[in-house]
Amino acid sequence: MSIRLPFFRKKRKKLERIKHENTPEHIAIIMDGNGRWAKKKGLPRIAGHKEGMTVVQKIVRSAVKYDIKILTLFAFSTENWKRPKPEVDFLMRLPKEFLHIYLPEMIENNVRIDTIGDFDSLPPHTRKAIIHAKEQTKDNDGLLLNFAFNYGGRYDIMCAMKEIVRDVDEGKLTIDSVDEESFATYLNTKNIEDPDLLIRTSGEQRLSNFLLWQLAYTELLFTDVLWPDYNEELFGNAITEYQNRKRRYGGV
Ligand code: IPE
Ligand code: IPE
Ligand code: MG
Numbered sequence: 001m002s003i004r005l006p007f008f009r010k011k012r013k014k015l016e017r018i019k020h021e022n023t024p025e026h027i028a029i030i031m032d033g034n035g036r037w038a039k040k041k042g043l044p045r046i047a048g049h050k051e052g053m054t055v056v057q058k059i060v061r062s063a064v065k066y067d068i069k070i071l072t073l074f075a076f077s078t079e080n081w082k083r084p085k086p087e088v089d090f091l092m093r094l095p096k097e098f099l100h101i102y103l104p105e106m107i108e109n110n111v112r113i114d115t116i117g118d119f120d121s122l123p124p125h126t127r128k129a130i131i132h133a134k135e136q137t138k139d140n141d142g143l144l145l146n147f148a149f150n151y152g153g154r155y156d157i158m159c160a161m162k163e164i165v166r167d168v169d170e171g172k173l174t175i176d177s178v179d180e181e182s183f184a185t186y187l188n189t190k191n192i193e194d195p196d197l198l199i200r201t202s203g204e205q206r207l208s209n210f211l212l213w214q215l216a217y218t219e220l221l222f223t224d225v226l227w228p229d230y231n232e233e234l235f236g237n238a239i240t241e242y243q244n245r246k247r248r249y250g251g252v
Contacts, residue, residue: 033202
């Protein structure tokens with residue numbers, strides 16, 4: 001017992017460093033750099049994806065501790081199908097593997113799992129694992145863990161536009177009633193607020209077709225750290241950095 005106490009004290013101190021005011025409610029992350037992490041170690045790219053999966057769970061735990069409301073993780077883009085088939089196949093199996101290991105902990109931590117993106121084009125085995133997780137966590141009201149899986153910002157906006165045209169055609173909507181607020185209700189993110197903070201790992205400073213509409217006034221934070229090396233401390237630092245920024249939304 002006397003050996004374990006200092007460990008707990010140290011942990012608590014780390015958490016207390018985060019102020020509770022002005023915490024971002026919705027954090028979005030472009031988890032990038034898995035391939036380069038693996039290459040640096042002389043491993044196949046998929047080893048980077050596997051390691052990245054363990055980091056996802058660490059960051060989910062942190063988000064729960066910091067009382068973040070929504071965590072949206074970019075896990076597979078509509079452009080990632082361009083990758084070699086064995087890599088794509090591996091990425092399509094990852095949700096099942098991830099959920100097999102971590103779903104019980106998610107349930108215990110009151111986490112609700114959801115996805116955005118083109119769900120219907122996913123392989124049946126991937127859909128099945130995700131549907132099961134959504135079903136098992138649907139009544140949870142803690143952290144919303146939102147995976148952007150087969151997601152593209154342009155795809156999202158284009159689908160919204162098509163649906164609006166359809167509703168206008170069917171007389172359910174008039175063109176003049178469409179404004180920014182109603183447009184947003186046609187997006188994949190219709191039930192959630194825009195991200196307050198976007199983090200991208202791996203040193204790339206671009207959006208790569210992530211939440212194009214939703215990131216209009218999001219605070220952006222880029223770090224050189226590769227996703228498999230990302231950790232709770234860096235995540236805590238990112239929250240602190242957000243808390244020190246001043247958002248103006250075009251005002252003063
Ligand atoms: C991000 O890591 C994970 C996915 C896009 C699925 P990458 O696989 O893009 O890794 P890098 O950017 O090639 O290092
Ligand atoms: C963005 O990373 C997609 C995900 C992290 C899932 P990419 O690695 O696909 O982006 P680019 O190709 O470097 O722009
Ligand atoms: Mg990449």
